[in-house]
Amino acid sequence: MGKIFYFMGKSSSGKDTIFQRMQKEFPQMRTIILYTTRPIRENEQDGREYFFVEEETFVCLKDSGKIIELREYDTMHGVWRYFTVDDGQIRLAENDYFVIGTLESYVNVRKYFGEENVIPIYVEVETGERLSRALLRERVQETPKYAELCRRFLADEEDFSEENLKKSGIGKRFENEDIEKCIEEITLHLQEYI
Numbered sequence: 001m002g003k004i005f006y007f008m009g010k011s012s013s014g015k016d017t018i019f020q021r022m023q024k025e026f027p028q029m030r031t032i033i034l035y036t037t038r039p040i041r042e043n044e045q046d047g048r049e050y051f052f053v054e055e056e057t058f059v060c061l062k063d064s065g066k067i068i069e070l071r072e073y074d075t076m077h078g079v080w081r082y083f084t085v086d087d088g089q090i091r092l093a094e095n096d097y098f099v100i101g102t103l104e105s106y107v108n109v110r111k112y113f114g115e116e117n118v119i120p121i122y123v124e125v126e127t128g129e130r131l132s133r134a135l136l137r138e139r140v141q142e143t144p145k146y147a148e149l150c151r152r153f154l155a156d157e158e159d160f161s162e163e164n165l166k167k168s169g170i171g172k173r174f175e176n177e178d179i180e181k182c183i184e185e186i187t188l189h190l191q192e193y194i
Contacts, residue, residue, distance in 0.1 A: 001092055001093065001117065002091075002092040002094065002095045002096040003092075003097070003117055003119050003193050004090070004092070004097045004098075004099060004113060004117060004118045004119065005029070005097065005121055006100075006106045006110075006119065006120050006121060007019045007101075007121045008101055008102060008103055008106055008120065008121070008122055008123070009122060009123035009124055009125075009160070009176075010130060010153075010159075011130070011134060011152050011156050012130045012131070012133040012134035012137065012153075013123045013125045013176055014125060014176040014179060015123045016049075016100065017179065018123055018176065018179065018182060018183060021179075021183055022183070022186060022187075023098060026190065026194075029096050029098045030095045030097045031098050032084070032090060032097050032098070032099035033048070033049075033050060033051055033089065034050055034051070034082060034084050034085075034099070034100075034101060034105070035050060035058070035061075035081075035083050035084070036050040036052060036080065036081065037053060037055055037079075038075075038077075038080035038081075038082075039052075039077070040052045041141070042141055042142055058081055058083070061083075061085055066085050066086050067084070067085055067086075068083075068084040068085065068086050068108065068109060068112050069108030070082075071104055071105060073155070075148055075151060076145070076148050082101075082102070082105070084099075084101070084109060090113075096193075096194060102159060103168055103170070106120055106168065107168050120169070120172070121174065121186055121189070121190075122165070122170050122173050123174050123176050123182065124174070124175060124176065125176050126177075127157075129177075130153075131153060134152075172189070
């Protein structure tokens with residue numbers, strides 16, 4: 001039976017960069033692509049970071065019972081939905097998978113596929129460093145959305161609170177102070193399962 005390795009962390013923790021590096025390190029792993037109704041960002045590609053869909057597509061998937069888990073955020077730019085869809089991507093009898101998401105999505109995917117099949121990979125960074133990284137990333141956007149950056153940053157503090165991490169069974173953490181060391185630690189951890 002395959003496993004789902006669930007990468008998560010607060011925004012600007014480096015989880016996306018680590019995730020991409022792990023995909024190269026373990027090319028045999030399949031990637032689960034989540035869906036969102038938020039606008040595509042500069043340098044993103046449909047079907048790579050997310051499947052970017054319109055509200056009508058979301059409603060059709062929801063009405064047909066295909067949504068495994070759903071998160072909705074009332075942003076400065078309207079309601080953005082992020083969700084995992086039972087669209088045939090996930091076949092645990094055949095493959096292992098990488099996915100990147102939130103703590104809430106991890107809990108719901110674990111509930112759907114079983115605790116023994118979903119392995120958390122929680123990446124963390126000191127708060128001040130994370131804020132510096134977030135500002136640097138936002139500054140290079142064609143139209144920086146600083147208010148949204150602040151909302152997301154504060155929401156992550158609540159979503160990934162120590163209480164929520166404990167309640168979700170997140171024990172092992174990967175500190176991303178030095179990305180090479182962090183990747184090495186995650187690689188060793190993954191090798192325990194595959």
